[in-house]
Amino acid sequence: MIALREGPSAVTVDAVMNETGFSRGGVTHYFPSQHALLKEVLSVSLRQYAQRLGADTPAPTEAERTERYASATLDVDSLDRVALMLGLAEAPALLDEWIALYRQLDEVERQSGASPTDSFLRRLAVDGLWWTRMTDPERFTPEQFEALVEGVLSWTPSRGARPEGVQA
Amino acid sequence: MKAKQRILDAVPGIATSRGLSHVTLAAIKEESGVSKSGILYHFGSKVEIVQALVDLMLKHGSEVENIGDDPAKVRERDLAYARCNFDPAYSAIPLPWALAMTAAPELIEELSEQARRIDALEAELPESDWVPTMLTRLALDGLSWSDLIDKERFTAEERDALFTSLVGCPEDQVHS
Numbered sequence: 001m002i003a004l005r006e007g008p009s010a011v012t013v014d015a016v017m018n019e020t021g022f023s024r025g026g027v028t029h030y031f032p033s034q035h036a037l038l039k040e041v042l043s044v045s046l047r048q049y050a051q052r053l054g055a056d057t058p059a060p061t062e063a064e065r066t067e068r069y070a071s072a073t074l075d076v077d078s079l080d081r082v083a084l085m086l087g088l089a090e091a092p093a094l095l096d097e098w099i100a101l102y103r104q105l106d107e108v109e110r111q112s113g114a115s116p117t118d119s120f121l122r123r124l125a126v127d128g129l130w131w132t133r134m135t136d137p138e139r140f141t142p143e144q145f146e147a148l149v150e151g152v153l154s155w156t157p158s159r160g161a162r163p164e165g166v167q168a
Numbered sequence: 169m170k171a172k173q174r175i176l177d178a179v180p181g182i183a184t185s186r187g188l189s190h191v192t193l194a195a196i197k198e199e200s201g202v203s204k205s206g207i208l209y210h211f212g213s214k215v216e217i218v219q220a221l222v223d224l225m226l227k228h229g230s231e232v233e234n235i236g237d238d239p240a241k242v243r244e245r246d247l248a249y250a251r252c253n254f255d256p257a258y259s260a261i262p263l264p265w266a267l268a269m270t271a272a273p274e275l276i277e278e279l280s281e282q283a284r285r286i287d288a289l290e291a292e293l294p295e296s297d298w299v300p301t302m303l304t305r306l307a308l309d310g311l312s313w314s315d316l317i318d319k320e321r322f323t324a325e326e327r328d329a330l331f332t333s334l335v336g337c338p339e340d341q342v343h344s
Contacts, residue, residue: 088316089189089270099318106321117329120322121307124314124330128306131313135265136280139287148306151299157307158333 038086039094045083046097052078055101058108062119065108067153070126074133074149085134117158125152172210174200176220180263184316188270191217215272218264221257222275225264228252229282237289242297245289246304247335250342253312262313304334 050056052072059065073081087095105123109116129148132139140148169177178199182191193214197204211217232248235241268275290301311330314321322330328338335342 084317088187088266090187092184092187092317095317099321102314102318102321115329117326117333120326121330121333124310125303125307127310127313128308131262131309132306135262135269135276136283138280139283144302147295147299148302152303155300155303157300157304158329160333 035091038090042083042087042091042094043097045080046101049078049080050101052080053101053105055104058105062109062112062114063153065105066119066122066126069105069123070149070152073126073130081130082134115158118156121157122152122155125155171200171202171206175202175207175210175217176257179217179221179267183263183267184319188266191267191271215275218267218272219275221264222268222272222279224255224257225252226278226282228255229286232286233282233289235289237292239293239297242290242293242301243336245286246301246308247337247342249286249305250308250331250335253308254339254342256343262309262316266316307334 049072052075054068054072059068072078084095084098087098106116106120109119112119125148129145129152133145175196178196179191182195182199186195191214193204193207196202196207196217200207202210211220228248229252232245232252235245235248265276265279268279287302287305290298293301307330331337331339331342
């Protein structure tokens with residue numbers, strides 16, 4: 001995808017047309033400007049991501065919700081979240097639906113009865129893994145990445161279950 | 169306030185309101201009130217402005233490195249990593265990374281190399297400690313990207329709970 005290969009600023013109307021095989025007439029008929037195209041891309045991507053997350057039908061347990069979040073976010077075959085990077089680069093004002101989605105997910109955790117801190121942190125760690133893969137893909141080996149994905153589901157940072165320091 | 173500082177201070181606001189690709193000299197002139205020739209006097213080009221923010225991040229990163237790799241000091245390193253991420257000067261850690269990605273990709277290598285060295289400090293930890301340590305770092309990264317997208321997402325109490333769980337103190341004590 002263009003954005004991954006050359007960075008978000010390379011997504012111009014021309015580049016999208018080359019990639020999708022539309023004629024100039026075809027794309028500009030539907031999208032009079034790059035801004036309009038971007039808006040549609042962000043909106044469609046958001047709906048797709050929300051659907052994969054099952055955002056409108058949250059799972060009954062926090063564990064299931066976190067697992068769904070992790071698999072939807074870290075699925076290598078899905079590029080819908082890349083739209084977030086496009087939005088940050090080009091038009092943060094168009095990210096309102098994405099912002100609303102995250103707030104919707106947060107609210108489910110707040111309403112769940114238990115303290116939401118651990119569930120917030122697990123999802124933030126999943127996000128951190130996603131951003132790392134986008135900005136610095138060599139940071140972790142596949143085995144390390146796997147260990148981190150597995151580890152996040154049972155991570156309970158608010159309980160202070162952290163090493164005080166390994167005894168030498 | 170000195171012109172140079174006003175120029176740098178203008179950058180986070182432009183990035184979050186107009187987008188990372190739109191941190192232009194014209195936008196900086198508008199937001200900082202410094203003239204174009206003033207901007208060029210202090211920073212020969214946009215890349216040099218990005219370099220200044222990258223240098224600030226590298227400076228914080230070297231504070232993590234200076235703690236060394238003693239496994240007993242892992243929590244000290246977590247706190248220093250948090251300082252790296254949440255410096256008010258650039259509002260959120262990804263800003264230098266994100267700006268470098270859009271404006272000056274050659275600067276990414278400096279940041280990546282330091283990030284590697286910082287990760288390597290934890291290499292001796294057993295897996296049962298390495299995983300929660302790296303998850304702490306990743307959650308800090310995730311939070312700073314989240315701040316770039318939606319600064320108001322969590323309440324102040326929630327943020328304090330997040331920071332206390334991660335690094336042992338609320339956010340306003342991270343830099344004190």
